[in-house]
Amino acid sequence: MLKFIVKRVLMMLPTLFLISILAFVIIQLPPGDYLTTYIMQLESTGALVDQAKIEELTLRYGLDKPMYVQYLSWVGGIFHGDFGYSFEWSRPVGDLIWNRLGLTLVVSLVTLLFTWVVSFLAGIYSATHQYTLGDYLISTLGFIGLAVPNFMLALILMWFAYSAFGLSIGGLFSPEYGQAPFSLAKLIDLGRHIWIPVIVLGLSGTAGLIRTLRANLLDELDKPYVTTGRAKGLTEKRILYKYPLRVAMIPFVSTVGWSLAGLVSGETIVAVVLNLATTGPLLLRALQNQDMYLAGSFIMMLSVLTVIGTLVSDILLAWVDPRIRAEGAGT
């Protein structure tokens, strides 16, 4: 098992390297380099261009040097927690992103849990009650979950909450907790607000997982060992939970990585609509203002988050499924 984990972690390194290149390319995408944008920004607001500051920045990011040197100095900085400088906020990027990334992670993980619980229950029900009204209802809901763009779902929910209950929903915290330091009360307040984005984000993933679990479970339930179990006189419950369910559950674990990427991706746009203090709105703003170190760092860190998610899911999978462990250690 340890060998498998080490091997898997080593495999992650080239992926991370390629991701950092991609993020760097994104930083370089807008025309002109970072400083020209910065100076233009300053001039447009009528502020004085601080020559010393510009020279300092040029030196720090090696902007007068060739591209690969710039890349190296950027990547090198990341290892010291220096992600570059956001000219829009006049602060180091590192100060801006951690809080936001943390909240994104919280929302995504809660959504993942929600997805699991709901699709686990609904999937089992659907498979054991095939072609009943409940099954059709779940399938229909699932299809709607797949088809409705999640930002629209957010809008509809907001509209519904407003017109039916006069509530204005949105945000992750009540205004009085927004800037407050972390406390139990703040956590409870988060719990009150988080369910809307969780439902909005979770619906499509839940729909997909329900379909997978239903299909897998139906396949398993057809297999001879289930008949054997039944012939031996096991109760239906025991037959279901003891073996077929465990096999059918594999996609739950194996898709953690990808579904995390999907959640983080969907979270970006839902956060803009629901006005959450996560990465989404800040990333959008950074991109619109070409605050590229901020935008690039977000994309880099979101991807790293997903890579780690995939790693965890692979390790979990190897832990659950001995066949994979053997294959991973063998080659």
Add this chain to the structure above:
Amino acid sequence: MSDPVKEFEPVEGEEVVESRIYVASQWKLMWWRFTKHKMAVASGIVLLLLFLLAIFCEFFSVYDPNTYDSKYSYMPPQRIRFFGGPGPFRPYVYGFTLKLDPETLRKRYVIDTAKVYPVRILARGEAYKLWGLWTVHRRLIGVGEGHLFLLGTDRLGRDLFSRILYGARISMSIGLIGVFLSMVLGVVIGGLSGYVGGILDRVVQRVIEVLRCVPTIPLWMALSAALPAHWPPLRVYFAITLILSFVSWTGLARVVRSKFLSLREEDFVLAARLIGAGKMRIVLRHMVPSFLSYIIASVTLSIPHMILGETSLSFLGIGLRAPIVSWGVLLQEAQNVRTVTVTPWLLIPGLFVIVTVLAYNFLGDGLRDAADPYGQ
């Protein structure tokens, strides 16, 4: 003489059916299986209708999508009525009068039953150029005087119904072109990776893994935000299509690669190789046809992602831009709750997105089942 014939008839009929199956081509078998899938057939018809609307959107729309009249801003949808009008079964709409709410000073439209506008079929409306080629005056429906806003109007008083139809042209075509591009990329790269193997395979696999690790929407956002603001609309359209397919070819490449890997070991490929067929011939003549149906199914299933992607980007304001009308651009008007509560009809373009995505999903499911030779 006649009795035995009658007796044998059903048996002969069965044999005919069976031999029909034996001699039918792969595509014919698939078609038969597909038509059994009612939902998929219905979805196919819905999509055909949508495409028809999109292709002839100039004819089906009531107004030009950019005709605006701020006098009619935020008009609610008008209902076409059939009874109690100018004559039996002569459809008509009522006009609206504008009222100012004395307290909130908000504009409100009140149905004015005194104004009756008969709806005409093939009415003379604003002149338009069909496909930019021929000048035509007739539109499918229209009213002589007054206005016909089937789905209401937006902030500038533009007819939402017409704009949705024009949006269909952009949104539906972006899905098709985007998926075509990613299919070409996916099949070529995935095929090479699966067939050649070795170091190329490893590199390609790694690149795919990286692209799949980067969250899609942030990556799309970053790429499309980098498009210069001064680009003409058409170029932005193609650039967005490229960006969408830049990310989504990976899924197809994986499908194609795994198919190639499993097919490479099949007996019929070995047989072809022993006979002395060239590499290209084996790939194109023997391998590709055997998984083409899978590709068609997964391509169909990936079109919705394209459409949703375009909608999301445009909704955020970094996708397609103003002179172009797409469903996402239209939804941009419904960006905050206040608009949605006061003018809920601005969400209707989203309904079209949902219907289209659902239809593609059902169609893709049906195609996948039909393409599976081991299915029922």
